Amino acid sequence: MNTPICDFLDKYALSGAERLHMPGHKGVPGALCGAERFDITEIPGADSLYEACGIIAESEKNASSLFGTEATFYSTEGSSHCIRAMLYTALLYSRGNARENAILAVRNAHRTFVTAAALLGLDTEWVYPRDTMLSGTAGAEEIKNALEGRRFAAVYITSPDYLGGRCDIAAISAVCRENGALLLCDNAHGAYLKFLPRDLHPVALGADICCDSAHKTLPVLTGGAYLHFAHGARALAAHARNALSLFGSTSPSYLILRSLDSANALLAEGFKAELARFVPLVDAAKETIASAGYALYGDEPLKITVMPKARGYTGKELARECENRGIVCDFADPDHAVFMLSPANGELAPQKLCEALVSLPRRAEIKKRPPVVTPKKQALPAREALLAPCETVPSREALGRVCASPLVGCPPAIPVVTCGELTDENALELFDYYGIGNCRVVLKNE
Numbered sequence: 001m002n003t004p005i006c007d008f009l010d011k012y013a014l015s016g017a018e019r020l021h022m023p024g025h026k027g028v029p030g031a032l033c034g035a036e037r038f039d040i041t042e043i044p045g046a047d048s049l050y051e052a053c054g055i056i057a058e059s060e061k062n063a064s065s066l067f068g069t070e071a072t073f074y075s076t077e078g079s080s081h082c083i084r085a086m087l088y089t090a091l092l093y094s095r096g097n098a099r100e101n102a103i104l105a106v107r108n109a110h111r112t113f114v115t116a117a118a119l120l121g122l123d124t125e126w127v128y129p130r131d132t133m134l135s136g137t138a139g140a141e142e143i144k145n146a147l148e149g150r151r152f153a154a155v156y157i158t159s160p161d162y163l164g165g166r167c168d169i170a171a172i173s174a175v176c177r178e179n180g181a182l183l184l185c186d187n188a189h190g191a192y193l194k195f196l197p198r199d200l201h202p203v204a205l206g207a208d209i210c211c212d213s214a215h216k217t218l219p220v221l222t223g224g225a226y227l228h229f230a231h232g233a234r235a236l237a238a239h240a241r242n243a244l245s246l247f248g249s250t251s252p253s254y255l256i257l258r259s260l261d262s263a264n265a266l267l268a269e270g271f272k273a274e275l276a277r278f279v280p281l282v283d284a285a286k287e288t289i290a291s292a293g294y295a296l297y298g299d300e301p302l303k304i305t306v307m308p309k310a311r312g313y314t315g316k317e318l319a320r321e322c323e324n325r326g327i328v329c330d331f332a333d334p335d336h337a338v339f340m341l342s343p344a345n346g347e348l349a350p351q352k353l354c355e356a357l358v359s360l361p362r363r364a365e366i367k368k369r370p371p372v373v374t375p376k377k378q379a380l381p382a383r384e385a386l387l388a389p390c391e392t393v394p395s396r397e398a399l400g401r402v403c404a405s406p407l408v409g410c411p412p413a414i415p416v417v418t419c420g421e422l423t424d425e426n427a428l429e430l431f432d433y434y435g436i437g438n439c440r441v442v443l444k445n446e
């Protein structure tokens with residue numbers, strides 16, 4: 001597969017041109033990070049991300065053919081950027097098809113979904129996760145029931161979620177098609193699913209639009225992401241560049257574009273075979289870890305989510321023990337430690353993780369469980385709350401106050417209360433459990 005962005009940048013770096021253009025480092029190597037030569041702006045021949053018709057468009061077409069989509073668009077600002085564009089597109093869909101100005105979403109959504117929907121004035125109705133607030137493998141049946149008699153613009157799911165839980169996308173897609181609602185999928189954690197021996201990518205399983213953080217699971221620089229449109233969503237794909245330009249910087253990073261471009265060549269060549277060899281090593285590691293007395297969560301092939309309380313550790317304690325043994329996880333909370341693996345770690349990495357976990361002395365089981373999440377009351381429309389005068393207060397003082405915008409740590413950035421919701425006793429319990437110290441709330445009318 002050709003790599004037109006890489007080729008252009010290589011040629012320009014060697015050209016010796018006097019760079020009388022941005023950026024200010026002028027491509028002088030070494031001053032910052034060594035990659036300055038390739039960090040350019042939209043000079044002639046370099047194309048322009050939101051009006052792409054040259055090397056960027058060609059590279060995006062390559063990505064589209066790899067992912068089997070109608071169209072794939074690059075972002076250099078992560079899935080967060082793509083989620084905003086995806087919701088704007090859903091808004092256009094609702095207006096063009098006389099649907100409700102509302103989205104049905106599973107509650108374990110990333111905070112970008114919450115704030116973007118609020119800013120766009122899209123109402124959200126929630127389906128609550130079956131498990132914890134972090135993982136929401138809501139089933140097709142629950143979504144079907146929630147769609148009954150309604151004309152939501154879209155259904156929004158996060159699959160895989162932060163813990164590696166996955167939805168039955170094919171079944172949810174069938175329910176959405178029957179109803180006429182779009183199926184939008186936050187696939188930030190699952191770009192690689194396309195390249196497994198069995199294709200598990202959301203677009204292949206029936207999602208209409210989805211975002212992938214290429215940088216989370218593929219060899220791509222941080223910020224690199226895809227916004228994919230399935231074949232059935234051709235009319236909406238026509239709005240994608242405009243949608244992305246509404247929310248993105250006018251200076252997208254060519255370093256990130258280069259990495260997305262070079263990833264195409266890797267994905268077209270050895271990556272699939274590497275994954276096919278690597279996933280069984282992760283499977284074997286999961287078996288070893290489970291037989292050492294750890295509970296595991298989720299079924300994402302490259303993620304190992306360990307629930308260590310039965311073995312006497314909180315997730316955070318386990319993360320610290322691993323750090324002491326030279327292993328850094330992606331996320332830990334009281335119940336989980338999330339390890340993200342990839343062929344780029346090398347084939348010894350799963351074994352190294354096993355050895356670290358198995359070597360930890362068993363301790364008395366920790367019995368404390370996370371609070372069950374109860375539905376929250378919407379006291380103000382989300383947009384009104386987000387735009388209202390607000391203040392930040394210690395979470396324990398937020399009882400009875402209306403959330404203006406969610407303050408949550410990243411990762412996993414899943415809000416306890418969302419814009420316009422009333423902070424209730426259950427929210428205080430969750431803040432306390434997850435260590436969320438402050439809340440941004442709407443000012444009281446004195």
Ligand SMILES: Cc1ncc(COP(=O)(O)O)c(C=O)c1O
Pocket residue numbers: 077078079080081110112158161162186188189213223225411412413
């Ligand atoms: C489920 C989920 N969606 C979206 C995002 C945002 O992705 P990005 O960091 O690429 O903007 C994240 C980030 O961690 C995430 O976990």
